[in-house]
Amino acid sequence: MQTLDNTPNNNTKPQQSIEGLRLSDLIQTLGVAIAVALFLKIFIIELYQIPTRSMEHKLLAGDCVLADKIAYSIGLPTVLPFTNIRLPLTKWRFTYKTVGRGDVIIFDFPGDASEIAPKTPELYVKRVLGLPGETVSVSDGRAYVNGTAIDYCSAALPSSTDLSKCTFLGPLVIPYKGMTLNLTLATIDKYSTLIEREGNSVVVENNKIIINDKEVDTYTVQDDYYYVLGDNCTDSYDSRFWGFVPLRNIIGKPIMIYWSVDATSGSIQWDRIGTIVVIPSSVAF
Numbered sequence: 001m002q003t004l005d006n007t008p009n010n011n012t013k014p015q016q017s018i019e020g021l022r023l024s025d026l027i028q029t030l031g032v033a034i035a036v037a038l039f040l041k042i043f044i045i046e047l048y049q050i051p052t053r054s055m056e057h058k059l060l061a062g063d064c065v066l067a068d069k070i071a072y073s074i075g076l077p078t079v080l081p082f083t084n085i086r087l088p089l090t091k092w093r094f095t096y097k098t099v100g101r102g103d104v105i106i107f108d109f110p111g112d113a114s115e116i117a118p119k120t121p122e123l124y125v126k127r128v129l130g131l132p133g134e135t136v137s138v139s140d141g142r143a144y145v146n147g148t149a150i151d152y153c154s155a156a157l158p159s160s161t162d163l164s165k166c167t168f169l170g171p172l173v174i175p176y177k178g179m180t181l182n183l184t185l186a187t188i189d190k191y192s193t194l195i196e197r198e199g200n201s202v203v204v205e206n207n208k209i210i211i212n213d214k215e216v217d218t219y220t221v222q223d224d225y226y227y228v229l230g231d232n233c234t235d236s237y238d239s240r241f242w243g244f245v246p247l248r249n250i251i252g253k254p255i256m257i258y259w260s261v262d263a264t265s266g267s268i269q270w271d272r273i274g275t276i277v278v279i280p281s282s283v284a285f
Contacts, residue, residue, distance in 0.1 A: 042077050044069055046251055048106055048123055054230030055125055061263035065254040067106045072097045072250060078108050093248055103128045108249040113167055113242050116196050126238050130174045130227030137170030138240055168243050179221040183209050198222045223247050
């Protein structure tokens with residue numbers, strides 16, 4: 001005779017459904033997602049919208065680009081992610097690739113010629129013209145590096161430009177790490193902003209130049225610097241007006257347009273979405 005076994009089968013497991021997920025599982029998943037997004041934002045990728053016409057025709061006002069933040073180096077963020085709050089003690093960066101002439105870079109704007117730092121952090125995008133240690137000059141609508149005209153780059157100034165405000169037309173030697181600056185009462189105004197941006201205090205009193213409470217007549221530059229221009233030079237606020245970009249300020253370079261809206265009409269520019277920004281790694285002359 002067959003016996004009916006009413007003993008519960010302990011191997012039977014209730015089918016788990018989405019509704020059955022525990023709250024702690026959802027919180028853990030959300031936490032991991034936020035952590036990954038923050039890591040990518042801080043160290044790997046920057047989202048940047050082109051605000052002006054300064055880089056036409058390569059990049060248009062209204063283009064939104066993905067920037068490769070590890071193209072040249074990796075380091076700590078200079079601002080709190082998703083805010084404009086500047087962070088202290090975040091100048092450390094490990095650099096493993098050289099910035100080349102002709103590279104289009106996205107960088108933390110160092111400030112106007114007389115500013116130690118801008119009041120509000122801003123990202124700029126420009127093309128590299130001059131490298132550390134080179135002599136650069138701009139005249140008659142052309143740019144020159146070590147006396148050689150750069151044919152791929154126009155440097156024409158807007159017709160309404162007040163040349164008295166263009167203090168970096170050169171000829172100028174672009175500062176480089178380890179360069180010794182000879183300081184005199186006649187030259188200290190030229191270099192004081194750079195020295196202070198490198199974290200030093202500069203005071204001139206009783207005809208003496210004092211850096212970090214010590215009287216000096218020289219200063220050793222702590223970083224490499226670059227001279228940058230916008231491709232659309234007649235509508236670009238660049239090194240001609242405010243000076244050099246320190247290596248520590250370079251965020252990365254644009255790699256792809258992920259969204260684009262016409263700055264005038266507001267219409268979506270579908271043909272530009274997904275465009276890879278092909279930038280030469282360097283330009284020889």
